[in-house]
Amino acid sequence: MRKQSPLERLRLFGRAGIDVLATLGRSCIFLVRALFGRGTSGNALQLLVKQLYSIGVMSLAIIVVSGVFIGMVLSLQGFSILAKYGSEQAVGQMVALTLLRELGPVVTALLFAGRAGSALTAEIGNMKSTEQLSSLAMIGVDPLKYIVAPRLWAGFISMPLLAMIFSVVGIWGGAMVAVEWLGVYEGSFWANMQSSVSFREDVLNGLIKSLVFAFVVTWIAVFQGYDCEPTSEGISRATTRTVVYASLAVLGLDFILTALMFGDF
Amino acid sequence: MQNRTLEIGVGLFLLAGLLALLLLALRVSGLTVVTGENTYRVYAHFDNIAGLTVRAKVTMAGVTIGKVTAIDLDRDSYTGRVTMEVDGDVNNLPIDSTASILTAGLLGEKYVGISVGGDEEVLADGGTIHDTQSSLVLEDLIGKFLLNSVNKDETN
Numbered sequence: 001m002r003k004q005s006p007l008e009r010l011r012l013f014g015r016a017g018i019d020v021l022a023t024l025g026r027s028c029i030f031l032v033r034a035l036f037g038r039g040t041s042g043n044a045l046q047l048l049v050k051q052l053y054s055i056g057v058m059s060l061a062i063i064v065v066s067g068v069f070i071g072m073v074l075s076l077q078g079f080s081i082l083a084k085y086g087s088e089q090a091v092g093q094m095v096a097l098t099l100l101r102e103l104g105p106v107v108t109a110l111l112f113a114g115r116a117g118s119a120l121t122a123e124i125g126n127m128k129s130t131e132q133l134s135s136l137a138m139i140g141v142d143p144l145k146y147i148v149a150p151r152l153w154a155g156f157i158s159m160p161l162l163a164m165i166f167s168v169v170g171i172w173g174g175a176m177v178a179v180e181w182l183g184v185y186e187g188s189f190w191a192n193m194q195s196s197v198s199f200r201e202d203v204l205n206g207l208i209k210s211l212v213f214a215f216v217v218t219w220i221a222v223f224q225g226y227d228c229e230p231t232s233e234g235i236s237r238a239t240t241r242t243v244v245y246a247s248l249a250v251l252g253l254d255f256i257l258t259a260l261m262f263g264d265f
Numbered sequence: 266m267q268n269r270t271l272e273i274g275v276g277l278f279l280l281a282g283l284l285a286l287l288l289l290a291l292r293v294s295g296l297t298v299v300t301g302e303n304t305y306r307v308y309a310h311f312d313n314i315a316g317l318t319v320r321a322k323v324t325m326a327g328v329t330i331g332k333v334t335a336i337d338l339d340r341d342s343y344t345g346r347v348t349m350e351v352d353g354d355v356n357n358l359p360i361d362s363t364a365s366i367l368t369a370g371l372l373g374e375k376y377v378g379i380s381v382g383g384d385e386e387v388l389a390d391g392g393t394i395h396d397t398q399s400s401l402v403l404e405d406l407i408g409k410f411l412l413n414s415v416n417k418d419e420t421n
Contacts, residue, residue, distance in 0.1 A: 194292075
């Protein structure tokens with residue numbers, strides 16, 4: 001490798017910074033134009049329904065299965081610790097709060113990034129590399145409206161619903177393990193949960209979290225596809241970036257949101 | 266035809282999501298649809314509220330009749346002022362009732378217990394309970410115990 005002069009290194013560093021900023025700017029313009037741009041694509045609702053199906057409905061299986069197992073594991077682990085203090089009834093409270101506040105939104109977002117986000121990136125990237133997007137533009141259909149917008153909205157709508165389903169299924173799995181298997185009294189299991197879970201503090205805050213995650217993950221996924229290098233290698237790199245960036249963004253944002261929501265003790 | 270099954274699938278999905286939210290609201294967080302807001306406010310001053318928190322329950326004879334909505338320091342008397350929302354149905358609390366801060370179990374949460382007094386007059390909205398019993402502070406208790414044993418040693 002050729003030895004670079006300090007000035008050359010500085011130049012490369014500067015260019016990397018400009019690239020990052022340019023990508024950020026492009027992604028913001030992209031988002032605004034896709035969501036609020038003028039020009040309708042006739043059957044917007046039908047396009048949205050189709051995307052809701054492939055993004056939301058097809059993700060149900062993985063969400064439900066992981067929800068049940070995570071709820072069951074939480075219940076088992078919580079029971080073995082709480083039993084030491086003789087407060088096994090609190091297992092319901094623990095499972096519900098953990099799922100509603102943290103695991104529901106976060107795990108759903110991570111699974112969603114892996115299951116639906118990567119597919120979105122690959123699909124749009126492939127459309128770009130086979131020049132379907134530019135053909136659309138040529139026949140006067142705005143690809144941002146026709147391809148991108150329905151996918152964005154479908155992501156925003158599906159993920160909060162998936163997170164709610166995840167929490168419900170997880171709590172059900174936890175209840176099954178605690179009540180049927182470990183022998184926690186059913187009445188105190190639910191009563192403890194209800195007395196400690198507050199609708200506004202826990203359920204709604206969890207919903208807000210998953211809305212934020214939905215926004216970020218779908219945005220990253222669709223933009224990476226739209227912005228990728230139109231080669232097969234570029235698509236594969238964009239797909240990897242989607243999963244990595246989306247997961248990091250979700251985990252980082254989760255900390256900030258948690259600090260804002262539950263940090264004021 | 267294929268479009269139809271697709272739409273039905275999406276409809277089911279949306280319905281399942283909304284149903285999940287409803288379940289979380291009603292079954293998990295115990296949200297009651299009709300809150301009614303039929304409560305009235307009662308104050309109590311404690312020397313030490315030690316660990317009582319907002320949203321703690323207010324009970325009478327072990328039955329929950331309200332919750333703590335605010336805790337602040339009364340600047341004039343240097344006592345902790347606890348604001349409680351009591352159920353509107355329980356509108357016959359005698360004015361000389363006693364409020365005490367209790368602990369559920371050995372390590373459990375703190376809550377306010379009200380024991381009934383004998384006066385004819387009842388607490389109105391914005392009324393104050395004067396007879397209060399502060400929370401049991403373990404440190405004070407240990408301190409007293411130690412002091413006692415030291416004193417005993419000296420007299421012996």
